[in-house]
């Protein structure tokens with residue numbers, strides 16, 4: 001642990017573990033209703049997680065912030081200003097590292113057991129390789145939010161996977177238990193969605209745990225959560241943040257834009273060509289999770305862009321980039 005003054009953070013209870021509910025759909029549903037998440041301990045194939053970890057470490061070595069000779073792959077103290085933090089535009093995204101998880105038969109078989117059908121992976125993933133923060137006196141919440149506020153109409157589960165050991169100092173994910181059926185805690189400023197204020201969250205509802213490879217945390221779209229800053233001395237916080245849903249649900253399109261303007265988009269996927277209207281109720285996501293006004297859509301989206309589109313009755317409910 002870093003010996004400077006520790007930043008303020010509420011005391012956090014432990015996540016509920018749902019391993020005993022696998023194979024019990026009613027019990028799983030009740031836990032989801034109560035908590036807004038499922039946490040499963042040691043259920044994902046650790047060989048797959050180790051493969052992903054190796055790719056992350058190679059990336060950190062190439063970025064100059066870890067040394068290849070260090071068997072523990074610690075942060076080496078080098079300047080990391082060129083290392084993207086909490087970005088979805090990293091080399092790991094370009095390399096489509098998510099396929100190591102989404103394509104692994106053993107991982108899919110866990111989700112088949114959980115859902116009672118095949119999983120449908122929604123192609124947007126954030127790879128986090130966060131080094132220790134420089135200012136450990138800052139509040140530890142990176143960004144308190146509920147993804148649903150930015151993804152109206154997309155019905156996925158958030159799937160957060162630790163790619164290494166993540167203890168209280170390394171940070172990882174903290175969730176607010178049991179608030180997913182409550183009105184959103186996000187305040188708005190016109191079309192801008194503001195982060196949730198820590199003061200608006202009941203402090204006793206925060207949960208976390210010490211995460212290990214093999215664990216997985218699945219969250220409701222409306223469950224408020226935040227990354228916790230990494231205040232360790234020399235550990236990276238390695239985690240993959242992706243999206244999944246049961247394949248028997250209302251699936252979004254995952255395809256490529258053929259043409260787009262302020263009022264319509266044509267998207268091609270494996271099933272063919274889909275033409276969808278865009279209207280004032282469509283949530284078309286901009287660069288920072290904000291909602292674009294229709295006139296700004298052609299400047300942001302172009303033919304060839306890979307997108308995810310939730311749709312109903314011939315119109316776009318939500319459109320966002322794949323990554």
Ligand SMILES: [Fe+2]
Pocket residue numbers: 145146147225
């Ligand atoms: Fe999130």
